Amino acid sequence: MEQNTFKPIITIITSTYNAVTDLEKTIVSIRNQSYKHIQWIIIDGNSKDGTVELIKKNKDIIEFWLSEKDTGIYDAWNKGTKHIKGDWVLFLGAGDVLYSNKVLSDISFYLIDAFPKYNLVYGKVDVVNDDDVSVADWGEPWELLKNKTESIRIALPPHPGSFLHASFFNEEKYLFPTNLKIAGDTHSLMKAVKEKSPLFLPIYIDKMLFGGVSTTGKNLLLIIKELKLINQEFNVKLPFFIYYWNLSKIYIKAWVNIIFPEKIIGSLYNIFLKVKYKFKY
Structure with missing residues (x-):
């Protein structure tokens, strides 16, 4: 039997804005990959902190980049x-790192024949704190995930551990809606899973630092608004008690974050996640 020698090209898209310190970690991670069939695209939002100079120094592993003003992460991703x-x-965030030096090599074996049966292939994401200690573990088989609820939406694959087929972006309707500032990745994943069930692989893809734009108090209030819009668009109706119980928890967390200093809340929440993670495993 003739062995399949096809090597899928994996395109990585990263958006940056004044992220010179974080981007350095991602550069090292991609440069150390044993798999070389990579196209890396960086879309920068007109940074002034040395990010652009860092990109220029590493042009040998960056196939395309540009730096200009944008309206946010999803505008940048759409450009990419x-x-x-x-x-x-x-889609790999600045500061995120691939879980191991051979993760893309491992995943490529499954990507060879995944399409057209699957538009979305996803693995696991390791969420760490500032001390690089695991505090959360995202990603589980779709058979389990599809019956769950997260926040005030249906459970979805973790976006930082998700590979979308390139044909997914051939049509404008699959681009990220730029009117959303936080939940654009949720919108994209929702479209994908509504069309075809995704393929889960028990492989850690990404290691990311806990936090991000969706964890501050004001942004938690914004994400409620955006998730409500997404639920309405996709006609998602969650069980009454679950929906309002989760909604109340988000409101409480948001107002606690607004009232108390962010560093204190972040530290306490990291401790909570760390204890929760230990009990889980």
């Missing part, structure tokens, strides 16, 4: 999708 040359696309 116009330059996709690969077969599968991973």
